[in-house]
Amino acid sequence: MSPLVTLTLNPAIDQTVVLDALVPGTVHRARAVRSHAGGKGVNVACCLADWGLPVTATGILGADNAAPFTELLAEKGVADRFLRVPGETRTNLKLLDRRTGDTTDINLPGLTVAADALGAARAALLDHAAGDAWVVLAGSLPGALPVDTYAELAARLKARGARVVLDASGPPLAAALAAGPDARPYAVKPNRHELEEWAGRALPTDAAVRAAAVQLRDLGIPVVVVSLGAEGALFLTVAGAVRARAPGIDVASTVGAGDALVAGLMAALAGGLDPDRTARMAVAFAAGKLTQAGASLPPRADVEALMRAVRTEPLG
Structure with a gap:
């Protein structure tokens, strides 16, 4: 299989506080x-490793509290190629309301990343992204980095023949999508809110979501996935569109569900699955993660059962 690599430039230690209401x-x-070590790319890498795939995680960590990340990646069998810099990785607070099942996120500022640290992280990423690699660029950017950081990295990766899966929001996503064809990602995964932010309008209906997703695909992005929370996800490729919905499950935590969906998408794309099986795998990864407290998948047999239970509907 092609190399699988993730990049997390703004990781976090996620501290989840469970409240009655x-x-x-x-x-x-x-x-x-x-508490658990997290960040979008870290979570994606952990889910891929749980599925049994070799994966390399790169990015930038604060050396003062890197131990939870070191331990997690070693436990999962993820190749740890993070750059350690002076300082502490941020802590994010997640308030879990047991009454509603909703999670309120309070994301704290990240490390100040200097140009030389970004250069070293870029070099590590490119070193491990061989010609046919699949690379996930995920999460927010530390405040000191320019908004076109992902666009610049995507251009370098594409020049090497790698395929980029981008999971970002706000100005970094807009900058990557506004870049020329040589810098645009192979796949993107906005949620409804992020897609609305990019489109500049509300998307209250399935038809409106699909129309905006088509706009993204028409930019020359072969795979567009829109996560819709409890309503499943829309998968749009050059081969057509599929709507996928997960079966009913008992939710332990919603933290990292979108990252698990990206991991399932990446595993399916790297495995050359057809659109229907790609949608099933991605949604099954997300549903399986919902049954777990941390950024992990349940046993493989459970995920395979969820894949069979996912409802898919081809859209003309």
């Missing part, structure tokens, strides 16, 4: 607190 402006008693 979140009521703004009041005092709460936490029922549980759990």
Whole structure:
């Protein structure tokens, strides 16, 4: 199989606080607190490793609290090619409301990344992204980096023959999509809100979401996936469109579900699956992750059962 590589420039230690119910402006008693090393690319890499695929994780970590990442990647069998720089990786707070199942995210500022650190991280990424590699560029950018960082990296990767899967939002996503054809990613995975932000309009209906997704595909992006939360996901490729919905499951945590979907998409693309099986695998990865507290998949047999249970509908 082609090499699989992820990049996380703004990782985080995710601290999840479990509450009976979140009521703004009041005092709460936490029922549980759990922490795990995270960040979109880290989560994607962990899910790919759980599926049994060799994967390399690159990016930038603060050396002062890198131990949770080192331990997690070693435990999962992920090749750790992160650059360690002085300082601490940020901590993100996630408030889980047990009454509704909703999670409220409070994302703290990341490390200040200097140009030389970005250059070293870029070199590590390119070193491991051989010609036929699949590369995930995922997550927010540290504040000091320019918004066209992903566009610049995608251009370098495409020049080497690698295929880029981009999972970003806001100005970094817009900059990557506005870049020329030599810098545009092979696949993107916005959620509905991120797609609305890019399109500059509300997308209240399935037809509106699909129309915006078609706009993205028409930019020359072969694979567009729009995650729709509990409503599943829309998969748009040059071969057509598929809507996929997960079966009913007991949700342990929604944290990292979108990252698991990206991992399933990447595994399917690297495996050359057809659009229907690609949609099934991606949604099954996301559904399986929902049953887990951390950025992990359940046993492979459970994910395969979910793949069979995913409902897909071809769209003309």
